[in-house]
Amino acid sequence: MNGNFRNSLVVVFGVVASVVPTAYSADEVILSEDAQELVRAMKLSETAVLAARLGSERDANQKANNPVLLDCVKRLDPEKLVNDFAAAVETALTPAEIEQAHRFFSSPTGQRLVEIGVRNFQQSAGEKPDQPDRLRASEDINETDAFIRTSAGKKLLVDEVLSAPNIGEKARSHMRQMAAECTQRKARDNQ
Secondary structure, eight states: HHHHHHHHHHHHHHHHHHHOOOOOHHHGOOOHHHHHHHHHTTHHHHHHHHHHHHHHHHHHHOOOOOOOHHHHHHHGGGGHHHHHHHHHHHHHHHHHHHHHHHHHSSSSHHHHHHHHHHHHHHHTTTTOOSSSSSSSSSSHHHHHHHTEEEEEEEEIISSOOOTTTTTTHHHHHHHHHHHHHHHHHHHHTTT
């Protein structure tokens, strides 16, 4: 895998990782099922929750965080963030590009690429992922290169359209809101 390609992976998943602890209601916007499924296939919301958990654990180790908040962050449900990322995806990609990207990221090659991105993020955060960091065969690399030549692949992996600073703001805000509600609920329960 060439360096630019690996850098693109790190950027895509690094953007998601930046979503670490504007209220947002998923009912405000009707989102396409394709955008939601693309978010799931790319594991965008799962990676955001992973980033929040790792950040909270790091803060807890530095005694800058309380155990109740850490417990609440560990309980964040990635599924509740899907619409936040789907809205960002719909802003960045056309419906045809969303379908194109969903087809790729749902394929075995696309899923291996997603796993590489997640593992690269984990490594950059100091975790030790348990699987090797590589695509399986030249076929995977050929399929990935073919995807990069599509408009969706160019936008996602070359132009890095999901790396705009505001892309993860709704999800960050939503996670902060969920964590705050959880800590308030726990505080009430302990009274």
